[in-house]
Amino acid sequence: MTRQVRARRRRRLPALLRRLPLLSPPTTTSIVPTEAKTRFGDLREDLEFLDEWLVPRFTECDLKAQREQNRHRRQQLLLVAAGSLGAVLGAVQAALDDAKWPGLLLSLVAVLSAVFAQQVQHGQALPRYLDERAKAERLRSVYFQYVVRVDRYQGPNRRQRLREDVAALVSEKAS
């Protein structure tokens, strides 16, 4: 399924459900459309250089951020759903005086939720998501600053400076 088809299908869903992890798989995004090179011929050289040095790192961070975002949302939804299921099972147990299975199932759900909550804490999906999203957004910012030649990206060493900045940004870890 192409990206456009997926996007069209998603637009047809109620806005409330559009961001569900199952319905929004990671997709590659570009910083500027490919037509930018023809529309701004004088910038072609810079854009090609950025395509080689910055865009692949941006895409990598962006995709990682989307994956971690989905993981984070899935985990949170599962925890909430488990809580809701527990409430329903509690009510079923109250309704069925003689049956033991709702109580046993409730205990199982509670134990599994506790184990899963521990895994969520150690899994660190949220910090990774925030870290990768921040990196992607900073790479996007550097892209535009390089093209418009802010002070940092002027002069004969501008390409080298960009390479160094991209490498520093990508290797940076959230403290």
Next chain:
Amino acid sequence: MTDPKGAELGRFYGAYRIADQQRFYEARRSEYERADGQLATVTTLLLLLAAAAGVLGAAEVWMGRAWWGVIAAACSALAATATSWGTLIGFEENARLYKAADLALDPLRGPLEDRPDDRKSLLKVVVRAEEILQSETSQWGQHLQRSATMIVPPEAHAPAPQEADADG
């Protein structure tokens, strides 16, 4: 290497950094506002159903009180799940944030259109726009952490982007 004219740089920045970002904000804001309205409707309906189940259970209509209790509990649990989803994404808060960022970017388009050749004003626009965008990312990150803290214990979370990143 060719040296592009200031006007071309200004047009490029205006089209792909400012206008594109504003289109993104506008689309997300509209989606989140609709989602927030839908969430309110769904939650209200589920809670009304739970209340109705409570009343019908008290009167023991069609089935026993206990089974009406199960239905009421299921509706309330679904309402709680829907509300948690809304808190997790932050429909209302993010819609407000996107609207503010969109409005803050608006005045920056003026100098690029009025004085396309003026390099000084282009650089001023770039500095201001990047500040606005960085601030939006930081606030969005803070919201995300707060919303997740409501669901799982706080020690699971990392610093917000602006804390993780010293410069923008």
